[in-house]
Amino acid sequence: MGIDKxxxxxxxxxxxxxxxxxxxxxxxxxxxGVTFCVMVTSAITRGTVATINTKTAERAPxxxxxxxxxxxxxxxxxxxxxxNSKLPSGGEKYRMLGSNKILFNGQPIAxxxxxxxxxxxxxxxxxxxxxxxxxHNTDLLKNKEKAAMPPxxxxxxxxxxxxxxxxxxxxxxxxxxxxxxxxxxxxLAGILAFWEGDDKLTVYAKTQGVKSTQRTLASxxxxxxxxxxxxxxxxxxxxxxxxxxxxxxxxxxxxALKLKKPVKLVMTREQMFTLVGYRPYTIxxxxxxxxxxxxxxxxxxxATAETASYDDxxxxxxxxxxxxxxxxxxxTKYRIVPLDRGVPIWMRGPGEATGxxxxxxxxxxxxxxxxxxxxxxxxxxxxxxxxERNKPFSSNNLKEAYQLGSEKIGWAKRxxxxxxxxxxxxxxxxxxxxGVFGAHRGESTxxxxxxxxxxxxxxxxxxxxxxxxxxxxxxxxHEVTGLPIEKIRFELGNAAFPxxxxxxxxxxxxxxxxxxxxxxxxxxGILTEAGLTFxxxxxxxxxxxxxxxxxxxxxxxxxxxxxxxxxxxxxxxxKYSMYSFSIHFAEVRVHPxxxxxxxxxxxTVADSGRIVSPKTAASQMIGGVTGGIGMALTEEGVxxxxxxxxxxxxxADYHVPVSADVPHIETIFIDKPDPYxxxxxxxxxxxxxxxxxxxxxxxxxxxxxxxxxxxxxxxPDKVLSA
Amino acid sequence: xxxxxxxxxxxxxSRRSFLKKSSLITALALTPDPVLKAAEKGVxxxxxxxxxxxxxxxxxxxxxxxxxxxxxxxxxxxxxxxxHLTGTKKGCDxxxxxxxxxxxxGERVNSCLTLALTTEGREVTTxxxxxxxxxxxxxxxxxxxxxxxxxxxxxxxxxxxAVCCIREGHASTPEEVREYMSGNICRCGAYSNIxxxxxxxxxxxxKV
Ligand code: FES
Ligand code: FES
Numbered sequence: 001m002g003i004d005k006x007x008x009x010x011x012x013x014x015x016x017x018x019x020x021x022x023x024x025x026x027x028x029x030x031x032x033g034v035t036f037c038v039m040v041t042s043a044i045t046r047g048t049v050a051t052i053n054t055k056t057a058e059r060a061p062x063x064x065x066x067x068x069x070x071x072x073x074x075x076x077x078x079x080x081x082x083x084n085s086k087l088p089s090g091g092e093k094y095r096m097l098g099s100n101k102i103l104f105n106g107q108p109i110a111x112x113x114x115x116x117x118x119x120x121x122x123x124x125x126x127x128x129x130x131x132x133x134x135x136h137n138t139d140l141l142k143n144k145e146k147a148a149m150p151p152x153x154x155x156x157x158x159x160x161x162x163x164x165x166x167x168x169x170x171x172x173x174x175x176x177x178x179x180x181x182x183x184x185x186x187x188l189a190g191i192l193a194f195w196e197g198d199d200k201l202t203v204y205a206k207t208q209g210v211k212s213t214q215r216t217l218a219s220x221x222x223x224x225x226x227x228x229x230x231x232x233x234x235x236x237x238x239x240x241x242x243x244x245x246x247x248x249x250x251x252x253x254x255x256a257l258k259l260k261k262p263v264k265l266v267m268t269r270e271q272m273f274t275l276v277g278y279r280p281y282t283i284x285x286x287x288x289x290x291x292x293x294x295x296x297x298x299x300x301x302x303a304t305a306e307t308a309s310y311d312d313x314x315x316x317x318x319x320x321x322x323x324x325x326x327x328x329x330x331x332t333k334y335r336i337v338p339l340d341r342g343v344p345i346w347m348r349g350p351g352e353a354t355g356x357x358x359x360x361x362x363x364x365x366x367x368x369x370x371x372x373x374x375x376x377x378x379x380x381x382x383x384x385x386x387x388e389r390n391k392p393f394s395s396n397n398l399k400e401a402y403q404l405g406s407e408k409i410g411w412a413k414r415x416x417x418x419x420x421x422x423x424x425x426x427x428x429x430x431x432x433x434x435g436v437f438g439a440h441r442g443e444s445t446x447x448x449x450x451x452x453x454x455x456x457x458x459x460x461x462x463x464x465x466x467x468x469x470x471x472x473x474x475x476x477x478h479e480v481t482g483l484p485i486e487k488i489r490f491e492l493g494n495a496a497f498p499x500x501x502x503x504x505x506x507x508x509x510x511x512x513x514x515x516x517x518x519x520x521x522x523x524x525g526i527l528t529e530a531g532l533t534f535x536x537x538x539x540x541x542x543x544x545x546x547x548x549x550x551x552x553x554x555x556x557x558x559x560x561x562x563x564x565x566x567x568x569x570x571x572x573x574x575k576y577s578m579y580s581f582s583i584h585f586a587e588v589r590v591h592p593x594x595x596x597x598x599x600x601x602x603x604t605v606a607d608s609g610r611i612v613s614p615k616t617a618a619s620q621m622i623g624g625v626t627g628g629i630g631m632a633l634t635e636e637g638v639x640x641x642x643x644x645x646x647x648x649x650x651x652a653d654y655h656v657p658v659s660a661d662v663p664h665i666e667t668i669f670i671d672k673p674d675p676y677x678x679x680x681x682x683x684x685x686x687x688x689x690x691x692x693x694x695x696x697x698x699x700x701x702x703x704x705x706x707x708x709x710x711x712x713x714x715x716p717d718k719v720l721s722a
Numbered sequence: 723x724x725x726x727x728x729x730x731x732x733x734x735x736s737r738r739s740f741l742k743k744s745s746l747i748t749a750l751a752l753t754p755d756p757v758l759k760a761a762e763k764g765v766x767x768x769x770x771x772x773x774x775x776x777x778x779x780x781x782x783x784x785x786x787x788x789x790x791x792x793x794x795x796x797x798x799x800x801x802x803x804x805x806h807l808t809g810t811k812k813g814c815d816x817x818x819x820x821x822x823x824x825x826x827x828g829e830r831v832n833s834c835l836t837l838a839l840t841t842e843g844r845e846v847t848t849x850x851x852x853x854x855x856x857x858x859x860x861x862x863x864x865x866x867x868x869x870x871x872x873x874x875x876x877x878x879x880x881x882x883x884a885v886c887c888i889r890e891g892h893a894s895t896p897e898e899v900r901e902y903m904s905g906n907i908c909r910c911g912a913y914s915n916i917x918x919x920x921x922x923x924x925x926x927x928x929k930v
Contacts, residue, residue, distance in 0.1 A: 015874075020850070021878045022809070023874050028806075184909055465873055626914075664914055
């Protein structure tokens, strides 16, 4: 069982559609009679809408309706979902336009629907509101006393000496800050919804999970899941923001039902800062102890993150610390602080990226304290088995990755002393870090249809936000059946296909790929029974048989063979600790006069099992590193806490990396199959590409300057004032 | 003619029936008072649309488009919402991301910052008009080969921008390409592949 050969680099199977503009994203489907929705949002952060005047807007040309809390059609499933009293935030559920209450700045207070986009935009500008303002809290630092343990994540502790981090011969205590970061996929969020009658809903959605969107809508409108069609074939990036079906998307569907017309909402970039999640502002405290010769004796890691007043968003900021190093005493805690903010959502690498910045910075700091090379220090504290679960790793090629990466970047050739290297007037620094993320595999189902002409069509209700899912799936099917790539088509982004999980947590290839593997294997069995076989890229009569595929199908009165297989991991999933690993090496230049940091060179090594699709996998790595450059140097959602409002909610002021910020990135794959994760031997890739990278940059800045920046992003002012 | 029809349909039947009975001239000739009365009767929408639109004649991808549009309509929204040329993308609507890049008379512009009426008599090329039939433009080929994208949403804008980057003479070195392509954001982070693709086309010497 399993695929043992290396995969060929393949151009994307859906690439042609993307370079010709033919790929259709949710807002681009032509639906006759479509109407346009524009949202009016709250100018205050907490309180109530006192009055709202929609008269002028309603009379503006082309306007079909203006919905506010006064006339919003009821969403039946919203009446009863959830139990607020259990939330540590103690707040009430957020029900958009369900009442006049304002829970965060930028909350929609009206939906304006008109026959053209411009008319909807103009009419939205005519809606006016007055408010009863209440005091608000949006600043985590001023509300730390509200920190509470989230119901979904308890404290962790191992070892007999809880105080080891405090009593060790060498101690490090440091605080690290990761600011609000916003996913900002290039495609604007929204939805296009229409109904047939009052119980059949069709949506074109921007979602990372067509099935979860289907479930959310079905339960909101209390209709059968089968009556909700969700289409999402192309998604213009997600990075986590598409893991929820957001309230405004449900509200648009409700408006479409009421108006009996198709309604399309394309949010503004500004609205995407408040209404589709973000990486929560998180402060972290690490206390670390080691012996003089560099053996870790204790780590204490506490992270405190913001959440909404109405939700208990929780992520794995402290999970890496629990198992990454062979340290006998480890304690981790995660706390959430409810604020008057929209709810966060996992953003690429999610909490692990936040945690890795702190842990991998601290490891670097400790290495310098004990006078060791940071790479040697990591090797000295290397965990051969998972110290958290006391299980062997299903595969762990970190040592090889450390070696390959360090050779490539020229780690040994650098002068390890801080502030010792120069290139003209620029200071030169090298930094490294480790990234890790669970190699998850969920249950997934795939249908295969082998047609008379020998083409193979595979279908699964998964999504693709860009990593190249179809390409990887076609590649797996090709490797199992031997059929040429051109004869295989993988279809996704349709909730009517056999069920799969959402695209998140780097689990798609492992989960859906296993279903593809299994269904292709099952198809082989069906062919054998029919006296046929896959032979040299075609379906041929089996040895001693003469009927062709066409003959066999026509004798059976069929036009195709079909089979559907569901696939999930077995008991090996419990026996081993399964993780993907990455090592990032960054070379930076720091300008001593201006404090500007430039990433000059990157080498990134992935130990993510067998690489199923080398070309798209390399792109995922460079994409993650690029996101990491933003996290390290430029990205920060800045809130003016006096108003509880973002001051940089646009792409001119919130700086995602542009081409000039990104150097050539070298990617190295260990490309060794993991024996236990799945039949392909693959492990996930999307998260590890980013996790840890910001620490590599921070560590390189330290090496260049001798200055330790513990608060992201590393902007020139921080470098100069450190 | 066809396009005119399309446009009328788009703004709804009420407007079409109004246009049958009336004309732009008569609509303009109405004094404010009757307009007000008409508004009370609920026909202000028809009047407004009749007097608020202007004719536009523009060549888009070699096809002459004659439409009536409101002056506030951007080239981007004209392409996407009225002509259904959705290859051109909206990423910000503020000239901050480059997703909407098209060529107007051969130069790259942000179509979200371009009022459609300003393209009267001009030639617009969008991603849909770049290939020669089934033969991809060399830049499209290079993006495919170098995997210069992931989600593909910024891609049409990147490709349109990249073509001009070479035409303008701003693709001598990778550093120069990075500088002159920095108006096109790719959140998936395909930049290093995009730079490789552009250098490849530049060095291949094919006419872009
Ligand atoms: S949509 Fe025009 S620049 Fe962003
Ligand atoms: S390919 Fe996704 S934004 Fe560029």
